[in-house]
Amino acid sequence: MQLARSFSTCARALRSGYSTVEPVHHLVKINKASLKPGMTQLLKSKSDITAIGFKPVEISQDRVREHYNNTVKSDLMLHFYEHDAKTVEGQKFREWGTDSPYKMYRSMKKPRGKGKATRNIKPITSKNVPELQSIVINLYAPAIAEHKWLSVSARAFIAQITNVKPQLLRNRSNVIGWKIRVGRPCGCKVELKDRDMHQFLTTLTELVLPRIRTFTGLKPTTGDTHGNISMGLTEEDVKYFPEVEHFQELFPNLFGFHITFKTTARTDEQARTLISSLGFPFQK
Amino acid sequence: MLSSSIKSAVLPVLRTFVRFKSKADVSPSTQRVIGQMSALSASKKQPKVIRLSNEDLIKHKSIVNAWNLYRRRKVSRQRDQLNKQYQSIVDAMEDLKQSEPxxxxxxxxxxxxxxxxxxLRVPTDYPPSQPWVYNVKK
Known part of the structure; x- marks a missing residue:
C-alpha cells in the first residue's frame, strides 16, 4: 500500500514495526576499554587467591579486635545504658512556616546554634556500641614547602610506621609570608583501618607513648564534639617508633604528625571512654 | 620543622631517570631520597600470581569457605550474646523500677x-610476670 505523502504524523503509526518507545542512547557512560576480557582479572576481589592483587589479610591474631569483642564491648554497653532513654534530636534545617505564601519556596532556615546540622544521638543498645572505625594520620610540615624532596622522606617515613602507602597532600592556598604556593606538596595523610589500625594502635600504646617523657596523657577535653579524638606527636616523639628507631641513617629527617581516632560514638565523652579502654592514658 | 634542623645537605634532586646505570656520581643524601622513592613506588614489588592446580584451588576454596563459616558463626554467637546481655539489663532495670523506685x-x-x-591491657601471649601493679603512684 502506498500512502500519499503528507505532513501528517499518523502515517508513521500505520507502519508495521514502529516502536513507541523512544530509543535510549548514551544515558549511562560506559568505558568500553574496561569491558575487554583482559580486565576481568581486576574484577576479582583481593581476597581471591587467583586475583592479581591477592593479599593475604588474616595472617595473624588480631589482639585488639579480640580484646574489644571479648572484654570491652559488653562493658561499654553496660556503662552507657540508660533506662527509658530517648533519642536526642540533633540540630536540623528548619521550615519557615506556612503562614505566608512568600515562605513557600524559600530555602530552609539554618539550624539553631552554629548553623550546622548535627546528628541525632541515639541511646546505646547492643546494636550501636561505640567502636573504633579508623585512625587518620595527617602530616603537615612547612619544611616540605621549602625543600620539595622532603615530601618523599615524609611519605616513606609514614609508610614505614603504618605499613600503608600514604597520600601526598598539596597546598590549597597561597600565603606569601609562609612561602606557601598552591599545588606544592606540603605533607601526607593516611587512613588506617582494621588490622593496620590495630597494629599501629598497639605500637603506639605499648612502645611509643610509654617512652615519651613529656607525655602525660591525652587531654580530658579532646574531641571534635562528634566523637572523634585527636592527638599529636612531635618529631622528638616519633623517633621511638621501632620501625624507624633502628634505621636512623635511612630516616634522618623525621616529622611530627596529628593522629585522629574516628569512632562510631556520637559524643566525645563516649569516644574518650572507648579510647581509654584501648590503653590510652588521660590527663586528670 | 625548621630548615636549619634538616640533617642532610640540601642538594637538588635533578636527575633524569634512565634505564641503565649511569656513571654520574650522586651524593649520598640524593641516593637516599631515590631509595625512598623506589621503596614507595609499586613497581617490581607485586608478587607473581600463585599458579594453583585445579585440585589445589578446590582445596584452598573449601578451606576458605570453612574459615568464613567459622567466622560468621563466631560473629553471630557474639551478637546473640550481646543481645541477651542487653535484654537482661533492660529486664533488671524494669524490675528495679517496679520494686525499688x-x-x-x-x-x-x-x-x-x-x-x-x-x-587494663590488651592481652598478649607472653604477659609480664607481674601483670597488675597494685600500688600505682599517680
Whole structure:
C-alpha cells in the first residue's frame, strides 16, 4: 500500500514495526576499554587467591579486635545504658512556616546554634556500641614547602610506621609570608583501618607513648564534639617508633604528625571512654 | 620543622631517570631520597600470581569457605550474646523500677567522665610476670 505523502504524523503509526518507545542512547557512560576480557582479572576481589592483587589479610591474631569483642564491648554497653532513654534530636534545617505564601519556596532556615546540622544521638543498645572505625594520620610540615624532596622522606617515613602507602597532600592556598604556593606538596595523610589500625594502635600504646617523657596523657577535653579524638606527636616523639628507631641513617629527617581516632560514638565523652579502654592514658 | 634542623645537605634532586646505570656520581643524601622513592613506588614489588592446580584451588576454596563459616558463626554467637546481655539489663532495670523506685533512680543516674583503668591491657601471649601493679603512684 502506498500512502500519499503528507505532513501528517499518523502515517508513521500505520507502519508495521514502529516502536513507541523512544530509543535510549548514551544515558549511562560506559568505558568500553574496561569491558575487554583482559580486565576481568581486576574484577576479582583481593581476597581471591587467583586475583592479581591477592593479599593475604588474616595472617595473624588480631589482639585488639579480640580484646574489644571479648572484654570491652559488653562493658561499654553496660556503662552507657540508660533506662527509658530517648533519642536526642540533633540540630536540623528548619521550615519557615506556612503562614505566608512568600515562605513557600524559600530555602530552609539554618539550624539553631552554629548553623550546622548535627546528628541525632541515639541511646546505646547492643546494636550501636561505640567502636573504633579508623585512625587518620595527617602530616603537615612547612619544611616540605621549602625543600620539595622532603615530601618523599615524609611519605616513606609514614609508610614505614603504618605499613600503608600514604597520600601526598598539596597546598590549597597561597600565603606569601609562609612561602606557601598552591599545588606544592606540603605533607601526607593516611587512613588506617582494621588490622593496620590495630597494629599501629598497639605500637603506639605499648612502645611509643610509654617512652615519651613529656607525655602525660591525652587531654580530658579532646574531641571534635562528634566523637572523634585527636592527638599529636612531635618529631622528638616519633623517633621511638621501632620501625624507624633502628634505621636512623635511612630516616634522618623525621616529622611530627596529628593522629585522629574516628569512632562510631556520637559524643566525645563516649569516644574518650572507648579510647581509654584501648590503653590510652588521660590527663586528670 | 625548621630548615636549619634538616640533617642532610640540601642538594637538588635533578636527575633524569634512565634505564641503565649511569656513571654520574650522586651524593649520598640524593641516593637516599631515590631509595625512598623506589621503596614507595609499586613497581617490581607485586608478587607473581600463585599458579594453583585445579585440585589445589578446590582445596584452598573449601578451606576458605570453612574459615568464613567459622567466622560468621563466631560473629553471630557474639551478637546473640550481646543481645541477651542487653535484654537482661533492660529486664533488671524494669524490675528495679517496679520494686525499688529509690534504688532505680540511683541506678539510672548517668556517670560522667568515666575511664577504664590504665592497668587494663590488651592481652598478649607472653604477659609480664607481674601483670597488675597494685600500688600505682599517680
Amino acid at each position: 529509690e534504688l532505680y533512680v540511683w541506678a539510672n543516674t548517668k556517670q560522667t567522665n568515666k575511664k577504664f583503668p590504665l592497668q
